[in-house]
Amino acid sequence: MASELQAELKQHKPFRSLKEEALVSIVRTSAVLEHAFEAALKPHGITVTQYNVLRILRGSEPQGLCRSEIAERLVRQAPDVTRLLDRLEDAKLIARQRGGEDRRYVVTRITRAGLALLTDIERQIDAIHSEQIGHLDEPQLRKLISLLAAVRRRGVKES
Numbered sequence: 001m002a003s004e005l006q007a008e009l010k011q012h013k014p015f016r017s018l019k020e021e022a023l024v025s026i027v028r029t030s031a032v033l034e035h036a037f038e039a040a041l042k043p044h045g046i047t048v049t050q051y052n053v054l055r056i057l058r059g060s061e062p063q064g065l066c067r068s069e070i071a072e073r074l075v076r077q078a079p080d081v082t083r084l085l086d087r088l089e090d091a092k093l094i095a096r097q098r099g100g101e102d103r104r105y106v107v108t109r110i111t112r113a114g115l116a117l118l119t120d121i122e123r124q125i126d127a128i129h130s131e132q133i134g135h136l137d138e139p140q141l142r143k144l145i146s147l148l149a150a151v152r153r154r155g156v157k158e159s
Helices: 004-009 018-044 048-059 067-073 081-090 112-133 138-155
Strands: 094-098 106-110
Touching: 004 018, 018 048, 018 112, 048 067, 048 081, 048 094, 048 106, 048 112, 067 081, 067 106, 081 094, 106 112
Parallel strands: none
Antiparallel strands: 094 106
16 A cells, blocks of 8 residues: 555655655655745745845844854755855845954844844744644654654764
């Protein structure tokens, strides 16, 4: 009998192993969740990664962060953080300022417009979270978080 994932993917042959099915299930779940997230952000003219940067910078206030600190905190690695920040600065959602003594050090901070955008978007994001995982109770959510952390611990490879 085909698994729920096989049916969803219209896959007629079984997975080679339970491990393969689990990994494909993680990737598929991530894609489904992220699609709704991207759709909510699109009318606001930002991407999931840009939203992540704005959240990171809001959390770093009032000090702000340099480019490399932002890159280290991203949920999903971005190949060109400088260009990512350029686009956010062009949209007036962040501001960058060179450091005092070391002119190479640039501090990035979220602007009032960036904070306002986050406030506006987060109502929609909360609704999406409720729709996507609101049917899980607290013990289930804690177990899911724990299981995913266990997978990440083994899957993280230092570069």
